[in-house]
Amino acid sequence: MAETQTGPVRVRIAPSPTGPIHIGNIHTALFNWLFARKQGGTFILRFEDTDQERSDRKWEELIYKEMRWLGLDWDEGPDVGGPYGPYRQSERLELYQKYAQELIDRGYAYYCYCTPEELEAERKAAEKAGQAYKYSRRCLHLTEAEKAQAEAKLREQGRRPVIRFRVPEGQILAWDDLIRGRIETASDTISDFVIMRGNGIPLYNFAVVVDDITMKITHVIRGEGHISNTPMQLLVYQALGAEVPAIGHIGHILGTDGKKLSKRNGDAYVGDYRDRGFLPEALFNFLALLGWTPPDGQEIQSRDNIIRTFDLERVGKSPAIFDLQKLEWMNGVYIRMLSREELLARCLPYLQQAGLVEENPSPEKREWIGRVVALEQERIRTLAEIVPATEYFFKTEITYDPKAVQKVLKPECRPHLEAALSLLEGITETNWTTETLEKLLDGYVNEHGLKRIEVFQPIRVAVTGRTASPPLFDTLAVLGPEKVRERMRYALEHLVPAA
RNA sequence: GCCGCCAUCGUCUAGGGGCCUAGGACAUCGCCCUUUCAAGGCGAAAACACGGGUUCGAAUCCCGUUGGCGGUACCA
Numbered sequence: 001m002a003e004t005q006t007g008p009v010r011v012r013i014a015p016s017p018t019g020p021i022h023i024g025n026i027h028t029a030l031f032n033w034l035f036a037r038k039q040g041g042t043f044i045l046r047f048e049d050t051d052q053e054r055s056d057r058k059w060e061e062l063i064y065k066e067m068r069w070l071g072l073d074w075d076e077g078p079d080v081g082g083p084y085g086p087y088r089q090s091e092r093l094e095l096y097q098k099y100a101q102e103l104i105d106r107g108y109a110y111y112c113y114c115t116p117e118e119l120e121a122e123r124k125a126a127e128k129a130g131q132a133y134k135y136s137r138r139c140l141h142l143t144e145a146e147k148a149q150a151e152a153k154l155r156e157q158g159r160r161p162v163i164r165f166r167v168p169e170g171q172i173l174a175w176d177d178l179i180r181g182r183i184e185t186a187s188d189t190i191s192d193f194v195i196m197r198g199n200g201i202p203l204y205n206f207a208v209v210v211d212d213i214t215m216k217i218t219h220v221i222r223g224e225g226h227i228s229n230t231p232m233q234l235l236v237y238q239a240l241g242a243e244v245p246a247i248g249h250i251g252h253i254l255g256t257d258g259k260k261l262s263k264r265n266g267d268a269y270v271g272d273y274r275d276r277g278f279l280p281e282a283l284f285n286f287l288a289l290l291g292w293t294p295p296d297g298q299e300i301q302s303r304d305n306i307i308r309t310f311d312l313e314r315v316g317k318s319p320a321i322f323d324l325q326k327l328e329w330m331n332g333v334y335i336r337m338l339s340r341e342e343l344l345a346r347c348l349p350y351l352q353q354a355g356l357v358e359e360n361p362s363p364e365k366r367e368w369i370g371r372v373v374a375l376e377q378e379r380i381r382t383l384a385e386i387v388p389a390t391e392y393f394f395k396t397e398i399t400y401d402p403k404a405v406q407k408v409l410k411p412e413c414r415p416h417l418e419a420a421l422s423l424l425e426g427i428t429e430t431n432w433t434t435e436t437l438e439k440l441l442d443g444y445v446n447e448h449g450l451k452r453i454e455v456f457q458p459i460r461v462a463v464t465g466r467t468a469s470p471p472l473f474d475t476l477a478v479l480g481p482e483k484v485r486e487r488m489r490y491a492l493e494h495l496v497p498a499a
Numbered sequence: 500g501c502c503g504c505c506a507u508c509g510u511c512u513a514g515g516g517g518c519c520u521a522g523g524a525c526a527u528c529g530c531c532c533u534u535u536c537a538a539g540g541c542g543a544a545a546a547c548a549c550g551g552g553u554u555c556g557a558a559u560c561c562c563g564u565u566g567g568c569g570g571u572a573c574c575a
Contacts, residue, residue, distance in 0.1 A: 016575055048575060116573075123572095132501040133571070162573050180504075189502050189571085197573045204575050227504055228570035251505075258567065286511095289524090293512060299524050316512080319568070323510045326525040336538075379537045408535095445534090456534040468536035 009041025010218045013074075014208070016048045017059035020269040021066045023261055023322065024223060024253045027287050031250055032221050033072045034288065034310040044215060045077035046087045048208075050201050055090070066270040070280050071303065076215075084215040089207055096202035099210050099240060100163050100195060108239035109195060111161040112139040113150035134191040140166065160198035165206070165235060167192050173231040178221070178248025179315050185231040193232055205229055209236040217245050221312075224249045224319070248312060251291050251319040258321065266322055277350060277383030278327065282334040286327045290320045300333055332381040343377055344370040347386045354387040356394040371478045375470035392464050393479060398487070400465040400495065408467060409496045413458035417496060419444060420459055421488045427481065434477040441473070462491035 013029040015021060021029075036043035045067070049055035064079065076082025086092055103109035112135075119135070126133040139161075142150065151161060171187035195206035202210070212220060227249050237244045255265025262268050267276070273283055281303065288306050289299065292315045301309075338346065344366070351357040357369060376389045392398040423440050441459075445452050456472050463484055469475050476484050 014575090018575085051574065054574095112573090119573090127500080130500060183503075185503070191571075194573050199573085201573085203573070208575090223569095224504060225569055226575095228502075229575095231503090249504080252568075254568085256510085260568090289511065291511090297513065297523060299511090318505050320512090321510060323525065326511065329525055332538090376537090378539095441534095452534045454534095460535060466535090470536080472534060 007218070009036060009039040010044065010216055011036050011041060011221060012044035012046055012212070012215065012217055014046045014048045014211070015063055016051060016054075017056060017063060018051060018054035019059055020271055021063050022268055023270060023273075023287075026066065026070060026072075026270050027253050027290060028221065028223050028250065029067065029072055030070070030284070030287050031292070031315070034307060035219065035221060035312065036075075037307045038310045041218075042075045043073075044082070044084075044087070044217070045074040046211060046215070047078060047089065048204070049088055049090045050204075050207060052090070052201070062271070066274075069274060070270065070284055089202070089211065092207075092211070093200060093202075095214065096196065096207055096210055097200060100202070100206070103165070103195070103239055104163065106239070107166070109163050109165050110140050111147065111151075112164045112192075112194070113142075113147070113154050113161045114139060115154075115157075115159075132189065135164065137192060139164070140192075154198075162194045162198050163196040164192045165195050165232070165239070167232075167235060173234045175230060175234060175244065175247050177227075178219070178246055178312050180249060180317050183227065183230070187231070187235070190231060190235075195236070205232045206236055209233050209240070209242075212245060213237070213240060213242045220245050220247045222249060223252055224317075225252065248315075249317075250315055251317055253290055254319050254321045256321060256324075261322055266324060273327075275384070277385065278331050279334045279346070279383070282327070282331040285334075286330050290322070291316050299330070328381040335380060335383070336378055338377070340370055340374050340377075343373050346383055347373045350383050350387055351390070351394070356387065356391065368478070375474055375478060379470070392466075398465045400461070401467070404461045404465065404467045405495050408457050408461040409491060411497045413454070414492065414496050414498075416444075416450070416455045417458050417462060417488060417492055420455060421485065421492070424476075424481065424485060424488070429481060432477065432481050434473045437473040437476050458496075459488070462495070463487045 011032045013025070013032050015025050015029075033043050035041070047055075047060060047063075049060075060078065067074070074080065076084065076087065078085075078087040081087075089096075100109060104111070122136055123133050139150070154161060167187055167190045169188060172184050173187055173190075174182060174184040177183050193205060194203055196202050211217075230247060230249075234244060253261055255261040257265045259265060267273060270283075274280070284303060285299075285301055285306070288301065288310075292310065294301050294306065295309050295311075295314065335343070348357065348369070351369070352359060357365075361369065372390050372393045373386055376386060380386055380389055420441060423444060424437075427436060427440070441455065442452070444450075445455050457467070460469055460472055460475070461467060463479065464475065
């Protein structure tokens with residue numbers, strides 16, 4: 001395998017700007033990017049926007065945004081330019097036309113005047129006969145006169161002929177796949193495929209090859225779905241007399257049902273993960289581990305380390321199911337590694353969007369929010385979880401979990417709550433710290449020979465509305481005397497049944 | 500139908516003929532820590548799809564079967 005590649009590595013990712021970028025595409029982009037960065041090569045972004053109906057500049061912008069968010073930067077592309085532009089297929093139309101004409105002139109391609117109806121009929125007939133469909137080639141053998149007549153007829157319908165590639169017979173089309181080894185296909189199984197539409201827009205299998213040749217792509221790394229396209233592309237390289245780049249196909253990423261990832265079986269788009277509070281560094285790490293194993297086997301890998309050790313040799317060939325639970329775990333690990341200031345900065349947008357925090361909090365308020373989120377740092381797995389986890393710090397009126405109230409705020413806790421309240425009322429604002437609080441309440445517990453949980457749990461429920469929270473004294477300390485006392489009074493008045 | 504790709508614990512995977520009584524991670528379960536929840540520590544359960552070969556020896560090589568996926572477009 002591995003044709004001796006001389007010169008710098010040039011790889012590309014070529015999404016169609018027809019929607020948000022799919023996780024599978026970003027995974028492929030990541031592997032290309034890693035390969036380029038590891039090899040000191042060039043990573044190119046190109047848009048395959050020949051589907052004029054669905055392509056839109058707004059999707060291009062979104063693709064830029066998602067790629068940047070994940071930290072995948074490109075060296076050449078529609079926005080930054082480069083020596084082999086333009087980087088949008090819609091701006092390269094003359095190029096494809098030129099190459100198509102060349103193929104016709106040299107007998108590698110021919111005009112086809114068949115209508116969709118005629119082709120459909122051929123297809124149906126083949127199916128009925130239990131045969132694999134292949135185009136009949138009736139347009140290949142037309143005389144000049146017949147061609148003129150056919151074209152005239154087509155024009156009447158406002159149509160123009162398409163250009164088909166003439167697939168040679170009896171050839172074995174083969175390449176040494178970078179990650180699967182040798183793959184062969186008989187050219188006889190391939191039908192003469194259309195390379196240009198009547199309107200002058202190229203088709204995928206032709207356009208990619210022209211682009212890859214002219215952009216001097218050295219390595220094509222793409223999803224396994226393209227394996228069956230490769231033989232046709234090989235034919236185009238051959239006809240154009242161009243050198244075939246190294247080609248490798250990585251496995252797809254699947255949803256939990258083993259099907260292509262979609263809204264039905266998980267989130268399919270990069271933006272979904274950002275919105276749900278996944279950190280780009282976590283998603284990057286996780287995605288890298290889908291299909292690739294670091295040599296040291298460690299799961300948590302820094303970006304630099306991944307680049308340094310990335311190797312196509314360690315990329316597997318089977319498809320991988322996207323395991324959200326593992327991503328969540330990994331995201332939790334990354335959240336715990338954040339500094340307090342970073343954590344705050346990352347959580348703030350979620351709190352603001354939820355209406356818990358104002359647009360521009362004062363420095364003092366910011367500092368306080370920092371203390372709030374720090375309490376949840378080792379408890380949340382995604383940034384979005386910070387909202388439900390810390391709600392009660394921000395709201396004036398909190399929601400009490402009925403089950404918690406019923407289970408914990410029983411008549412027998414009343415005396416403890418009352419005693420605790422009066423103790424807390426004796427603390428001055430400046431003395432309201434974790435240490436003081438702990439000393440005071442622990443003192444009460446010991447004095448009366450109680451178990452800590454008997455006193456602490458009722459306070460927790462009274463003050464947070466729930467049975468689970470960060471350590472009680474930290475929670476009380478951050479909550480502040482006012483909210484704590486008020487909620488305890490409220491609980492005593494409305495929630496704890498009389499003894 | 501035809502062509503092609505893939506196949507190790509539930510999931511991601513290590514493994515490239517003897518080092519495998521098949522290793523790690525997530526998830527699960529148990530124990531410890533503990534004011535709750537987490538985090539952390541320790542431990543358990545859990546896989547080579549099946550059938551033939553090749554070989555002294557196969558998870559590893561070959562063939563077949565089964566299953567999954569992809570293609571079979573004037574989509575990309």
